[in-house]
Amino acid sequence: MKHNIMKTRLGITVLLLVIGFFVSSYSVVCDDNKPKGPEGRAKNVILMIGDGMGITQVSGTMTVSGNKLNMTTTKNIGFARTQSYDNYVTDSAAGGTAIASGKKTRNGMIGMGPDSINVEPITELLRRKKKMSYGLVSTSAVTHATPASFVAHNINRNDYEGIALDFVRYQPDVFIGGGKSNFVKRRDQRNLVKVLENDGYEVVFTMEDLLKVKTEKVAGLLADGHLPRYSEGRDYMLAEATNAALGILSRNDNGFFLMVEGSQIDWGGHDNNPQYVIEETYDFDLAVGVALQFAARDKNTLIIVTADHETGGMALTGGNLEDRSVLASFSTNGHTGVVVPVFSFGPGAENFTGFFDNTEYYVKIKETLRVR
Numbered sequence: 079m080k081h082n083i084m085k086t087r088l089g090i091t092v093l094l095l096v097i098g099f100f101v102s103s104y105s106v107v108c109d110d111n112k113p114k115g116p117e118g119r120a121k122n123v124i125l126m127i128g129d130g131m132g133i134t135q136v137s138g139t140m141t142v143s144g145n146k147l148n149m150t151t152t153k154n155i156g157f158a159r160t161q162s163y164d165n166y167v168t169d170s171a172a173g174g175t176a177i178a179s180g181k182k183t184r185n186g187m188i189g190m191g192p193d194s195i196n197v198e199p200i201t202e203l204l205r206r207k208k209k210m211s212y213g214l215v216s217t218s219a220v221t222h223a224t225p226a227s228f229v230a231h232n233i234n235r236n237d238y239e240g241i242a243l244d245f246v247r248y249q250p251d252v253f254i255g256g257g258k259s260n261f262v263k264r265r266d267q268r269n270l271v272k273v274l275e276n277d278g279y280e281v282v283f284t285m286e287d288l289l290k291v292k293t294e295k296v297a298g299l300l301a302d303g304h305l306p307r308y309s310e311g312r313d314y315m316l317a318e319a320t321n322a323a324l325g326i327l328s329r330n331d332n333g334f335f336l337m338v339e340g341s342q343i344d345w346g347g348h349d350n351n352p353q354y355v356i357e358e359t360y361d362f363d364l365a366v367g368v369a370l371q372f373a374a375r376d377k378n379t380l381i382i383v384t385a386d387h388e389t390g391g392m393a394l395t396g397g398n399l400e401d402r403s404v405l406a407s408f409s410t411n412g413h414t415g416v417v418v419p420v421f422s423f424g425p426g427a428e429n430f431t432g433f434f435d436n437t438e439y440y441v442k443i444k445e446t447l448r449v450r
Contacts, residue, residue, distance in 0.1 A: 120425040120446050121333040121378035124324075124369045125439070127177070128362045129170060129224055130344030130355075132388030133419050138352065138404045139359040141397055147360075148367040149383045154427040156420040159435045160387045163192045166415045170344070171235035173386030173436060174227030178337075180440030188223065188241065189231035196231040200440050202248065204335050207449050211251040211294070211330040213323045215365075217316055217358075218304045218341035219257030220245065224386060228337050229253075239264050245297075246273050251334075252326050254298035254319045255341075256305045258283065263302075271299070285315055288322050296326055307342060307354065308361040316340065317364040324372050333378075333447075338365055347389030352406035355392065373424050380426045380446055382439065385418035 128135070140147050162172035163182035172185045178199040184192045191197050201212040216225040221241040226232070230244035242260040245253060261270040271281050280293040288298045298319065306312045320338050327334035340362025346354030366383055373379040391409030422430040426446030434442075 119378075119448065120380040122328070122335070122376065122380070123443055123447070124336045124338065124373070124379060124381045125177075125443075126338045126340075126362070126366055126369060126381065126383045127174075127224055128340045128343050128359060128383070128385045129218075130347045130387065130389030130413070131340070131359060131362070131385040131418065132392065132414070132416055134392040134394055134406075135343060135347070135355055135359050135388070136419060138392070138394055138397075138406060139356045139363065141394075141399060141404050142356055142402045143360055143363075144402055147363050148370055149363055149421045151370070152381075152383070152421040152423045152427070154422040154431050156422070156431040157417040157433050158384060158420050158439070159417055159433070160385075161415060167413050168387050168415075168436075169235070169413065170223035170386050171227065174224040176436040177384075177386065177439045178227045180437045182437060186235050187233055188226050188235050189229070189244075190233065194233055199228050200443055201228045201250065201335055201337075203444070203449065204333075204447065208447065209330075209332045210334055211327045211332075212335040212337075213252030213327050214250055214254070214337050214339075215252075215316065215319045215323050216255035216339040216341050217308075217312065217361075218255060218339065219260065219301075220253045220255040220299070221257045221260045222255075222304070222341065224339045224341065225253070225255060225337065239266070242270055246270050246277070249277065249295070251294060251330075252296045252298075252323045252336075254288065254296070254300065254323060256299070256301035256303055258299035259302040261299060271297075285318060288319065291322070291326065294326060294329055296322075298322075304341070308357050309353075312361075314361075314364065316361055317368050320365040320368045321372075324368070328372075328376075338369070340365065343385075344389045347392060347408070348411050350390055350408040350411055352392070352404070355390070355406075356404075370423060378425065380424040380443075381422060382427075382430055382443075383421040384439075386436075388414045388416050388418055390414075 162168035164184045169185040179197040204210040214225045221238040230241040238260045281297045343358040396405030
């Protein structure tokens with residue numbers, strides 16, 4: 079990997095990036111884009127969120143990977159608006175809550191409306207109505223804004239210890255990511271790992287142990303805080319953890335819902351670091367490949383690949399297809415209000431095309447699964 083860093087007159091960092099990606103076992107091409115379950119109905123849903131991943135992040139990663147991305151092999155494509163209740167530019171808490179519950183809320187709030195009243199996420203609705211299992215996989219702490227939006231209810235996204243209590247209270251069948259310290263190094267001195275174990279969870283702290291689990295309730299707390307960058311030791315955790323979660327959740331004959339987040343695409347955007355952004359988008363796409371392989375075999379699984387918002391105002395101002403390089407710049411180190419891409423595959427995928435609001439994921443998933 080090599081890159082040249084330059085500065086524009088405006089002081090915006092740009093970077094000419096060349097990455098020699100190899101062909102991964104987690105890559106798949108979707109030849110049949112419309113697998114159908116009984117009566118054309120989905121039994122399972124895999125929602126994959128590239129945090130901060132706009133169309134530019136996808137475009138740049140396509141170039142440096144030789145136009146070989148799993149997500150872009152899907153034929154059903156749409157765009158989602160991302161504004162929050164109180165801001166044109168959403169944060170991950172409000173964005174995640176809108177996706178999870180179909181309700182707009184204020185930036186910074188998790189799993190509740192702008193009136194601070196709890197809203198039910200799709201995960202709990204599907205468990206209550208259809209007895210489906212649900213799980214979360216993330217490269218951040220599981221208590222971070224996006225994964226927390228599918229489990230917790232909190233007025234403050236930064237109340238990580240309070241959010242960890244909600245993981246114990248609502249008990250996702252599987253959750254895998256970082257955040258161990260929020261469960262064991264707490265101000266209230268409680269050891270929530272012990273509580274989880276008493277409730278029947280197998281709690282593991284390494285990928286090696288995660289791949290050996292036999293139970294149907296699993297908590298994988300793989301780091302005290304967030305996981306390291308893909309290029310700094312995380313390796314294929316996201317793809318492998320996605321595969322492990324699918325193996326566990328698919329034991330439920332009633333179906334499952336799995337949310338997978340590529341958390342650190344967002345962090346690369348905040349850092350205005352194209353190398354970080356593209357590496358993390360590529361890593362996220364490996365997990366998409368795992369999901370697509372599962373869905374191609376299962377033929378009853380809807381996959382939705384999208385983002386909660388775009389980060390960095392990333393632009394591609396040049397590049398070279400032959401040497402797989404891009405020249406990138408950023409307009410901000412925060413989020414932006416642009417629409418984000420939506421790629422979908424499987425029964426019901428056609429419902430996620432065109433332009434729609436981020437609150438409509440909830441409605442469309444309900445309709446696809448025929449939940450009343």
